[in-house]
Amino acid sequence: MQRIHMKNQHSEIFEPQSLVESNKPIYWINARHLHTGYLDHVMAVFDRIGYSKGGPDSEWDVLWSHDYPFTELQDKISKMRSHQKVNHIPGSGFITNKVTLVLSDIEYIPKAFQMPQQKFSFKQYVKEHPEKLWVQKSNNHRGIHVRNVEELDFSADNTFVQEFIQNPYLVDGKKFDIGIYTVVASVDPLRVYFYSGDCLIRYCGKEYVMDKFDDVNTYVVTDDYTPTWKMPSLQKYYIDMKFSHKESLYAHMRSEDLDPTKVDRQIEDAIRKVFLSKLPQLRQSLEKYQHKNIFFELTRFDFVLDEDLNLYLMEVNMSPNLSTGHFAANKLLYQQVIYNTLSVVDVARNIPVSLKLSTEDQELMRVSLRDIQTDPEACSSEECKGCHEVKCQLCNRCLNNEVRNALSDSFLEHLNRRQMKRVYPESLTRDESMRYQDALDDGLPTNDKLLRKWYRSKCIQEESWCY
Structure with a gap:
């Protein structure tokens, strides 16, 4: 295969093969230093699902940009057609920017103060909580050290001071973080x-030592972290029993009479609350784009636990590391994350044809109006000859095209989600769905209310839709 390197100030582009099937879907990778191999797993998954490599001037179907593309590539993105996809969402910096995130009023984020703007509020808080320790961070997240108040720099611009969790849950004496791969489909x-x-x-x-913070390797996860297979208490689960990273940790928790389902509940709740807290900003950033369903985003939420299994969100990573440069054994994890991401957002299709060549018959074969119909008893009743009643608003004749398209996308996501679990709209049991079937949630835009009601109605029809 011939590769042509096109270099400019920002990126290196791989052009496609000179001869490719005209109906084969095309992906374009936009990133710097691609030759180092840090996106090899992304390209491998695209190749396996039937895509050809393209460049900025090709008839590409999917753009995978490592960097935030809405500055350098704004002209191309503003002209995107409805069949194209890009792997970032306008405004996602409201979630992945560290300063913006830590200053959000979300219960899972340790207390933080922006410097120098909030130094007086911080000093007042310290008087009320003199026992707490702090770390000072910047957006590039480098040079983290635990500090006493006297050691903090209150004049450092674009930094924040955040509470340090002093009583972490330890495995074999070591502190750790949990990275959860999260996908926004819409x-x-x-x-x-x-x-x-x-x-x-x-x-x-290194092992964590309470009140001794001269060695950052005892409390900061670096690139040379200790992997699961080198943890003595986890080796029997991960190596001998072939458990996953998560299930190895959870098995260890259960051996200590701890309940890991508490962790799962908190993770889902934290992810929901982060996105809901930033939803107005995300919606506003999306307004100038004609096609609003062409964007998706893969991020990694990094959490830590205290000794009581209380969860704390430390950061959200845009374009999380998917390179196995340090640990080759993570190859399977990264490729499964990429494949599941592309599947749930309908990029990894069962029909390997360019998205721009999809016909109406082909799309109807995949999902039709009959598939998204819910509650036929209500929709065929006398009350639903009009669309004024709440229970009638999901009847096909009452839906506008925008809502129909959203429900069709949701239907396909459910079928194609593989090991992706829906965290919003949140899961409800069938009994809960019946209880709230005709409710329209206050405080949410109309489309979101209808989508939540639709999931509840689908859950009542078929229990597999509840989760």
């Missing part, structure tokens, strides 16, 4: 999933 209406098959768990290089 902003309007909001649909969020996370990869439930496994997660990235990184253990510190």
